[in-house]
Amino acid sequence: MADIKVAAYICKGCGLGERLDTDALVKTAQKDGKVPLAKSHEFLCNADGVAMIKNDIANEGVTHIMIGACSRRAKTEAFHFPEHAVARANLREGVVWIRPDTEEARETTQEMAEDYIRMGCAEVKAMTAPAGNLNTGGSKTLLVVGGGVTGMTTAIEASKTGYPVVLVEKSGALGGWAGKLYKRTPVHEPYKSPADTGVADLVSQVQADSNIKVYLNATIAKTDGAPGRFVVDVATESGATHTEDIGAIVQATGFTLYDMNKLPELGGGKSPNVVDQAGLEALAAAAAEGDGVIRRPSDGQPVKSVVFVQCAGQRDTTGQHLSYCSGFCCNASIKQAMYFKDTNPAVDTTIIYTDLRTPGNGEDFYRSAQEKGVIFTKGKVAEVLPTGNTSTVKFNDLILGDTDAAMVDVDLVVLATGQVANSGINIDALAATAEEEGAVEVKPISILNLTYRQGKDVPQLKQGFTDSHFICFPYETRRTGIYTAGPVRRPMDIAQAREDATGAALKAIQALENAELGRAAHPRSGDLSFPKVRLEGCTQCKRCTVECPFGAIDEDEKRFPVFNESRCRRCGTCMGACPVRVISFENYSVNTVGAQIKAVDIPDEFSEKPRILILACENDAYPALDMAGMNRIEYSAYVRTIPVRCLGSVNTIWITDALNAGYDGVMLMGCKSGDEYQCHFVKGSELGRTRLSKIDDTLKTLNLESERVRDLEVAITDIERLPEMINKYAAELVAVGPSPFKGF
């Protein structure tokens, strides 16, 4: 830190020169920012401006650069100095674009700009250019867990891209669920008849590929390490363990059909003539071996009438069964009804549905089934009563309003039960059971057997499906370098699973390449910074190891945190959580933000110029504010905005510091949390909010009103709402009155 030289550059372009007194800003940088070199430029982001900065770096020994121009989100290519610490003062989107161009507004606008210059200078001094993580590994091998359609597709796609693959399959054969199907829903024109599954072709492709190493009858005994340097123990049937060096992992462990024995009212388990969809596939496959006639399991007589019960144990509102729609079963039942109709049109086939959902080109397939004479009845099946060799299906006919409708003498009943994810241990439920014993049903077998401190498997969101950022990063789990694809992630059919598999393969390749370079995966893609801990100050409170949304932090024997940088997504939640503030990033730390907070000039209580600190999430809230600027939506000149990596990275000391320094209010802007979260770091905003919910105590000890801290849930689309909220809050604070801490 000894030989840093800071330079401040102030741009006059984009109207900054006309609206602001840039000479005064240069003076502010020199006087308050205490930078030895401060310059202004007519058009800083053009070749001449950038050359000026580069020249200063080369000839003046500038190491730290403060650019007072546009938002840090703009002109990132022009102002790209990876070897140097760079701070940006947002004079354009953050100041002139959100302020009216009037004489009376000039003073407050100038004050705003000057504060941002002070903040930028203070921030850059507290930063160092990130050197990159050295604790990397260079394994390029992809581990695929699961040898079904998803797993095989992932393996083939990755291999074609030039990456070796290790494929681990629990059973003795490749193929998974699709391998057990007689035929599949068609995916090509004219979408009229069941098609070949294509599994045999996939299996032969995998087997012929020398780049793919297949372990059958094998499970993962242990997964250790981090992206780029996973060490995976594969346990085979013989008891032998093979150790593989792995770069990234794709978990394609698929699903199990919901157990129809849990549906006794629908005849599940009561008669061999009531089967689930898998049962019918087996019957159809057996029939295809023989004379093609599907026979009744109880006595081997040809099936003359068959009823398909849709949503069996699905879309359940009673809380007993699956609450979701598995999405594939309507098409599957249509396909299975065609098994009958295609061999003998005289077989009565009825599909009883409540809502027929045929995604993809299923609409054509549905129509084809109608043309073939499959009867579709809209109703809710109440009861299936097997007696002897036939069954009676009682249902509520929803079109005819007949609550006691029934189909009698049905030879075969097929229950469309849904998909249950094979996602291993629910590590959050485990934590819950520790508190309230035995309350949650836990699937006993772990899939990945991670040695992570936070648990053996990837976290789940709802219904046992693995957690992933549904909108932005569907394949990403909450374990960096481990991707889930296929029905383990959400219910889906073969076509969707293959698409998923391809996406996950590419994401996994990206992850292992990034890991080798010591760079972050999304959403801070390419970020070279990583958390550094000053262990001598650590109190072993374990907050960081518990809170890390990505399980990046383990504990050593002495219970100190061990950071696995390659697993880290750089959200800074650990930094926000740390009560003793020993965790920091080179370019983002308690100091870089703290210094900015302290750099703001707080006018005295008689000036009637309040100061509001905004800590805005850089993923959604800060871009929304920038866009408000682009749309020239005006808001209060009294706010000072500091972008944070995530609400989770907000350390309460910042708020205490701000209030102590005389700020009148603090606004926190983070993404939506909870089950429907939009947080780019999944749990970050939730953890941040939990932490900040205790801020009231701090306010009380400071003898301050609770209105002084405001938490705001923000989406990137809140471009118009956000300025409104800011102005509203500024008005509220006037009513509350100035902070009593001003002037100390």
Added chain:
Amino acid sequence: MSANTAVAEKYRNNFLKEIEEQVEMGDWVKMCMQCGVCSGSCPTNFQSAWEHPPQELFMMIRAGKREEVLTSSSMWNCTSCYNCIVRCPRKLPITHIMHGIAEYAHRLGMAPKMQPTRFFSGLFWKNCTHTGRVNELKLSMGLYFKDGFVQGIKNGMAMQSVALGLVKAKRLNVMELFGGHKCKDQKGVHAMLKKAYEIERSRKTAKMAG
């Protein structure tokens, strides 16, 4: 054995198949996907004239509710506005199917006897085929007296001023009640119709015999 029991015996419980084979455009019934756009589009439905809207009739056919469908007055209420055909996402010729079912019910003798549309259709056909021309006076009077003599007088009295106005304007000739005007070759028309009946009868009998 009546025609009805004969066909019912033939198709036993497969009413859908019966409709497909016997009713004009009946093979479209299976293609309905129960979206209900037809019911929502039907102008008569605003007066709740329909006991069963089209999509419900189709579902009843699939559910084998033979008696209820064929004795229903619903399909007789169709005004042939073609809204449903235009809007049906599955391109079902609903109007034609409605008329097809109505005609089939009539053929089996199961259609409601005094259903106004059916009654009027019969009246109109008899009226115009008799002389080869429509006798409007007899047609409207026939309709007035549909529900008995007293009701007929009441209907006539209610329409009195209209009738007198028409007479004054020479739009209505009272003398039409006695014979009325005819087409030139009345015999030819009758012969032509007779042949047409024959052709149709033989076709339908063959169809019903299957």
